[in-house]
Amino acid sequence: MRKGQLLLLLLLFAAGSTTASAKTDPQDEAALRSLMKRWKNVPASWGKSSPCDMPWDGILCDENGRVTSLNLFGMGMGGTLSDDIGSLTELTILDLSSNRDLGGPLPAAIGKLFKLESLALIGCSFSGPVPSELGNLSQLTFFALNSNKLTGSIPPSLGKLSNVTWLDLADNQLTGPLPTSRDNRTGLDQLLNAQHFHFNRNMLEGSIPDSLFSSSMHLKHILFDLNRFTGQIPASIGAIPSLTVLRLNNNGFMGPVPALNNLTNLQVLMLSNNKLSGPIPNLTGMGSLENVDISNNSFDPSNVPSWFSDLKSIMTLTMQSVGLSGQLPQKLFSFPQLQHLVLSDNELNGTLDMGNNMSKHLDLVDIQNNKITSVTVYNSFKNLKLEGNPLCNDSLLSDTSPCMGLQTEAPPQPYQFDVQCAYPFIETIVFRAPSFANVFEYLPELQKNLSKQLNSCTPNWLGLVPYFDEDAYLNVNIKACPVKQKRFNYSQVLNCFNLTRQTYKPPEMYGPYYVNAHPYAFHDKTSRAVLIGIVTGSVLLVVGLTLVVFYAVNQKKRAQRLVSINNPFGDALD
Numbered sequence: 001m002r003k004g005q006l007l008l009l010l011l012l013f014a015a016g017s018t019t020a021s022a023k024t025d026p027q028d029e030a031a032l033r034s035l036m037k038r039w040k041n042v043p044a045s046w047g048k049s050s051p052c053d054m055p056w057d058g059i060l061c062d063e064n065g066r067v068t069s070l071n072l073f074g075m076g077m078g079g080t081l082s083d084d085i086g087s088l089t090e091l092t093i094l095d096l097s098s099n100r101d102l103g104g105p106l107p108a109a110i111g112k113l114f115k116l117e118s119l120a121l122i123g124c125s126f127s128g129p130v131p132s133e134l135g136n137l138s139q140l141t142f143f144a145l146n147s148n149k150l151t152g153s154i155p156p157s158l159g160k161l162s163n164v165t166w167l168d169l170a171d172n173q174l175t176g177p178l179p180t181s182r183d184n185r186t187g188l189d190q191l192l193n194a195q196h197f198h199f200n201r202n203m204l205e206g207s208i209p210d211s212l213f214s215s216s217m218h219l220k221h222i223l224f225d226l227n228r229f230t231g232q233i234p235a236s237i238g239a240i241p242s243l244t245v246l247r248l249n250n251n252g253f254m255g256p257v258p259a260l261n262n263l264t265n266l267q268v269l270m271l272s273n274n275k276l277s278g279p280i281p282n283l284t285g286m287g288s289l290e291n292v293d294i295s296n297n298s299f300d301p302s303n304v305p306s307w308f309s310d311l312k313s314i315m316t317l318t319m320q321s322v323g324l325s326g327q328l329p330q331k332l333f334s335f336p337q338l339q340h341l342v343l344s345d346n347e348l349n350g351t352l353d354m355g356n357n358m359s360k361h362l363d364l365v366d367i368q369n370n371k372i373t374s375v376t377v378y379n380s381f382k383n384l385k386l387e388g389n390p391l392c393n394d395s396l397l398s399d400t401s402p403c404m405g406l407q408t409e410a411p412p413q414p415y416q417f418d419v420q421c422a423y424p425f426i427e428t429i430v431f432r433a434p435s436f437a438n439v440f441e442y443l444p445e446l447q448k449n450l451s452k453q454l455n456s457c458t459p460n461w462l463g464l465v466p467y468f469d470e471d472a473y474l475n476v477n478i479k480a481c482p483v484k485q486k487r488f489n490y491s492q493v494l495n496c497f498n499l500t501r502q503t504y505k506p507p508e509m510y511g512p513y514y515v516n517a518h519p520y521a522f523h524d525k526t527s528r529a530v531l532i533g534i535v536t537g538s539v540l541l542v543v544g545l546t547l548v549v550f551y552a553v554n555q556k557k558r559a560q561r562l563v564s565i566n567n568p569f570g571d572a573l574d
Contacts, residue, residue: 122148144514321344417465432511
């Protein structure tokens, strides 16, 4: 009985060993090697063995030797993506993000990866149209092709991605209208599980159909800014109660703003730089708003709206050139999170009285080019801008800092998070809709949050350098230094710094983001040449020693044969 049990255990162990060291599926290995021939700067482990036996960096396999994940984020690769990718039919993750020299057309063969759940090709140089075959990826939940050079229109077939939650085509050169099922049988209106529509920074055009949105959707972020949309903002956009960020700025929208009062979870509303008309939007009851910008439109002239006194969560309020008149309520300046108030180029008049209970976070009040005749300030305020108002014509006030565009005191020096090392890894995280304007006030919270995420690779060695770009996107350069080593290796970059698939959750006030890694020198050119020389020399040495041994063995056998020939009776005499 014991012998039988022992035999069974040995068989099970042997079976387990076979599974653990399962060889790479021949089809998958052939596909990877074919892809590798088209790529430059692949990780050093590639090509040295079978992809699953001694796993190549960025490759994960199942127990059957099938490749399930191809993740080469930030490797600095160049080349093109061939149809061979379609042979990796067990892939669930395909992430080639932050390889800016990886380009060419997207192969339609990606549409054969029916088990794919995550497709991330962010920050590359892919060009040409988005293949309609990508609509076949029914298991896909994460779809990100942003920051490439894609052209053409958005294929209606993407409406078949019923499981997708993240849809990002931003920062390309896409044109044409947004497809809906009413016009194309399939369309974006069918994506009821989607939480993110990110189509900003393209050349999309036409009107947005009212049928695109419905109360059945679960959208959190709608980013349509910096396109060429025209027509009216669809009324259906106000029927999505889950919405937290709405950016429609820098388009050509016309007509009145529809009712948005049902969007009680909305935190960021940006409608600036359009051709909107009619009454100023009524934001009554929208107490979650933190950042509002409706500047540079053609609204009807109106008095200061009553909802100014209801913005209890407001951090940034920007309403330049919208025809506002009347006197600002003291309560507006007392909201505890208020940082920036920009109401320049309006018709505000009377006395500016900010009260004696101003927000401790308030660091900018810009009311230039209005009709303010007097000002009452109870406490010293460092950054009040009043140029272009009648009160600045008074000889007593004309030389004061508010009327000359100067701050009354130097701003506090921002807390610096910086690190120094020879080979830091740097990636830029781009926040597309932050609620605040003064990033330095909230930078410590981000630094603490990110350090916790990246602690396993770079404990206490993390620098942050923030800056806003012209489109009100917050860019933060993350600078990380290796610990007890000269450089980060491939595995550390892939496993620690790849945040492209939204594995990192920033503080909510930072809003939606994406990540782009800077090129990284995994090896010195000289050290790589030396390494190649060492490897080549070692190979030649081994070959040389093998030849010497082979020659010695042959010589010994030859000598033995000669002895045997010269003394044929030696054995008999013995």
